[in-house]
Amino acid sequence: MSYQLIKDAALDLFATYGYEGTSLADIAKEVGIKKQSIYAHFKGKDDLFLQVLKETFSIELKREDTYLRTNFDKPLNVFLWDALQSYMYRFHHDNRLNLWLRNAFLPPSHLYKEVIASLYDYIDQVEQLYLKRFQHAFDQGEMKQSPGIASMAFSALLDAIGVEMVYGGDMRASQKLYASWQIFWVGISNPNETSNN
Amino acid sequence: MSYQLIKDAALDLFATYGYEGTSLADIAKEVGIKKQSIYAHFKGKDDLFLQVLKETFSIELKREDTYLRTNFDKPLNVFLWDALQSYMYRFHHDNRLNLWLRNAFLPPSHLYKEVIASLYDYIDQVEQLYLKRFQHAFDQGEMKQSPGIASMAFSALLDAIGVEMVYGGDMRASQKLYASWQIFWVGISNPNETSNN
DNA sequence: CTCTCCCTTACGAACGTTCGTCAACATATC
DNA sequence: GATATGTTGACGAACGTTCGTAAGGGAGAG
Numbered sequence: 395m396s397y398q399l400i401k402d403a404a405l406d407l408f409a410t411y412g413y414e415g416t417s418l419a420d421i422a423k424e425v426g427i428k429k430q431s432i433y434a435h436f437k438g439k440d441d442l443f444l445q446v447l448k449e450t451f452s453i454e455l456k457r458e459d460t461y462l463r464t465n466f467d468k469p470l471n472v473f474l475w476d477a478l479q480s481y482m483y484r485f486h487h488d489n490r491l492n493l494w495l496r497n498a499f500l501p502p503s504h505l506y507k508e509v510i511a512s513l514y515d516y517i518d519q520v521e522q523l524y525l526k527r528f529q530h531a532f533d534q535g536e537m538k539q540s541p542g543i544a545s546m547a548f549s550a551l552l553d554a555i556g557v558e559m560v561y562g563g564d565m566r567a568s569q570k571l572y573a574s575w576q577i578f579w580v581g582i583s584n585p586n587e588t589s590n591n
Numbered sequence: 592m593s594y595q596l597i598k599d600a601a602l603d604l605f606a607t608y609g610y611e612g613t614s615l616a617d618i619a620k621e622v623g624i625k626k627q628s629i630y631a632h633f634k635g636k637d638d639l640f641l642q643v644l645k646e647t648f649s650i651e652l653k654r655e656d657t658y659l660r661t662n663f664d665k666p667l668n669v670f671l672w673d674a675l676q677s678y679m680y681r682f683h684h685d686n687r688l689n690l691w692l693r694n695a696f697l698p699p700s701h702l703y704k705e706v707i708a709s710l711y712d713y714i715d716q717v718e719q720l721y722l723k724r725f726q727h728a729f730d731q732g733e734m735k736q737s738p739g740i741a742s743m744a745f746s747a748l749l750d751a752i753g754v755e756m757v758y759g760g761d762m763r764a765s766q767k768l769y770a771s772w773q774i775f776w777v778g779i780s781n782p783n784e785t786s787n788n
Numbered sequence: 789c790t791c792t793c794c795c796t797t798a799c800g801a802a803c804g805t806t807c808g809t810c811a812a813c814a815t816a817t818c
Numbered sequence: 819g820a821t822a823t824g825t826t827g828a829c830g831a832a833c834g835t836t837c838g839t840a841a842g843g844g845a846g847a848g
Contacts, residue, residue, distance in 0.1 A: 396823080412697045414611035417807065430809080431824050439808065498758050499696040500609045513758065539774060546770035550751035553767075557750040561695045561710065570750075573743035577736060581778030593797080614833065626834085628798045636834065 397435045399425045404446050409493035413443055413502040440505060447497065447509065450490045451516040457484070462523050470531040471579055474548065478571060481552060485559045495556050521549050538584045551578055594632045596622045601643050606690035610640055610699040637702060644694065644706065647687045648713040654681070659720050667728040668776055671745065675768060678749060682756045692753050718746050735781045748775055 403424035407416040418439055422429040436442040461480060465473055485491045494513065501509035528541035528548070537544060551574050558567035600621035604613040615636055619626040633639040658677060662670055682688045691710065698706040725738035725745075734741060748771055755764035 411700050412609070412611065414609070415697075415700055418809095419806080427823095428825060429807095430826080433809075434823050496697045499754075500612075500693050503608050503612055510758065517759075539777075543770045543773055546767050547774045550748070550755070550767045550771040553754040554747035554751040557696075557754055558747070561707065562714075570743050570747045573740045574747040576740055577744040577778035578774060579778070580736075581774035581776070615835090616833085624797090625799055627800080627836085630835075631797050 396425055396427060396431075400432060400435055400442070401446055401449070404442055405450070405489055405493060408443060408446060409489040409496060412496060412500060413505075418442075440502075443502070444505065444508060447494065448512055450493050451512055454490055454494070455516055455519055458520050458523055462527065466527060466530070470527070470536040471583065473527060474579075475575065478551070478555065478575065481555060482559065482567065482571070485556075486564075491556070492560065495560050517549075521545060524548060535584060537582050539582050544582050547578065547582070551575070593622055593624060593628075597629060597632055597639070598643055598646070601639055602647070602686055602690060605640060605643060606686040606693060609693060609697060610702075637699075640699070641702065641705060644691065645709055647690050648709055651687055651691070652713055652716055655717050655720055659724060663724060663727075667724070667733040668780065670724060671776075672772065675748070675752065675772065678752060679756065679764065679768070682753075683761075688753070689757065692757050714746075718742060721745060732781060734779050736779050741779050744775065744779070748772070 400421060403421045404416070407420055407424065410416075411420075418429040418432055421442075422432055432442065436445070461477065465476060468476065481491075494516075497509065498513045525541060525545040528537075528544045531537050531544075532539075532541045539547075554574060555567055555571050558570050562570070597618060600618045601613070604617055604621065607613075608617075615626040615629055618639075619629055629639065633642065658674065662673060665673065678688075691713075694706065695710045722738060722742040725734070725741045728734050729736075729738045729741075736744075751771060752764055752768050755767050759767070
């Protein structure tokens, strides 16, 4: 079924070159069909792009949700550190993170409203997920900061790592992750408890 | 002199719509001339884009440098907090930050190498600037973390705020800045000293 | 002051190319 | 024979770019 092949190729190309940097001809070539054939499956370029993007948000959200459920009971520092590692792993092993990071930054202007709406929806839900874990940690005395503050700061940490991965490359991202995590954990953890890294 | 007018218009449009989302006709229209006239001042679209981008890096770097020199002697927490505030202020009052944030994320692919090289150059120099201040703080006992770690984590904080300003909007950026700063400062400061916010 | 020469700036017209899109037609599957 | 999936050819629009040309101003010469 080339419906799926088209979406796969579109994902790769949109993630790498952006909406305007990718032509239907490029996508078709990647699949091995003519560009006009894409219209047998999608209404047009916008339709294809939005389908791929929204699918990406929903897949990423599901992943986050699954991660949270299966790792909820780990100690907070392990939980968060693993989440960051998984974030980096995902970035390197499929293009979905790349896709939304890039296109949320510079979406095609005539689709701006729709892209941003989907993005906010996604981000809000992810933050809610993490907030739960932080709330739990606070209740258990695992940390001293308020859950809301901690959750937002952690989300900012994710943003920063995302930036570094997209334009800083692997090494830079790892270094900044290490440095940021170091300080984040000191800033958040309860000095009475003795757990580290 | 429409040489400058062209660059101004290009800056605005490239920052808002990106390289591929901006046509020479759009830029010319903004200036009040025809697109062909742009060729009297620039070799072509790439030339115009790269000139504006590189100029932006150099202006931003100069700004950072000036800021650092004139504020070096403030207490570390004041120095850093003000730097963050100035970062947000600049984002709202001119488009240069926006330009490089967006186009570093999704540069035109045929200019990728050149854009990224300029970007790294800029980022490295900025990090060097901040490193100096952190080194000084460490020597003075203003903080406990190693200067390298602190500098990188702070740079990550800047990244995160940049992200939020571009696609999160004002309110989100302020909230995340507040939360991140809170935790960053606790994580970095010397618990023996009593200074806050 | 005037005439000439040149450089800058601008523009109309056109170039070749690529873009997304569409209608008509072919093929294969069930 | 209907349905899904491709191909083909063509379309108008937009793109960056190039050409020849013309207006304007400054410099230098007479």
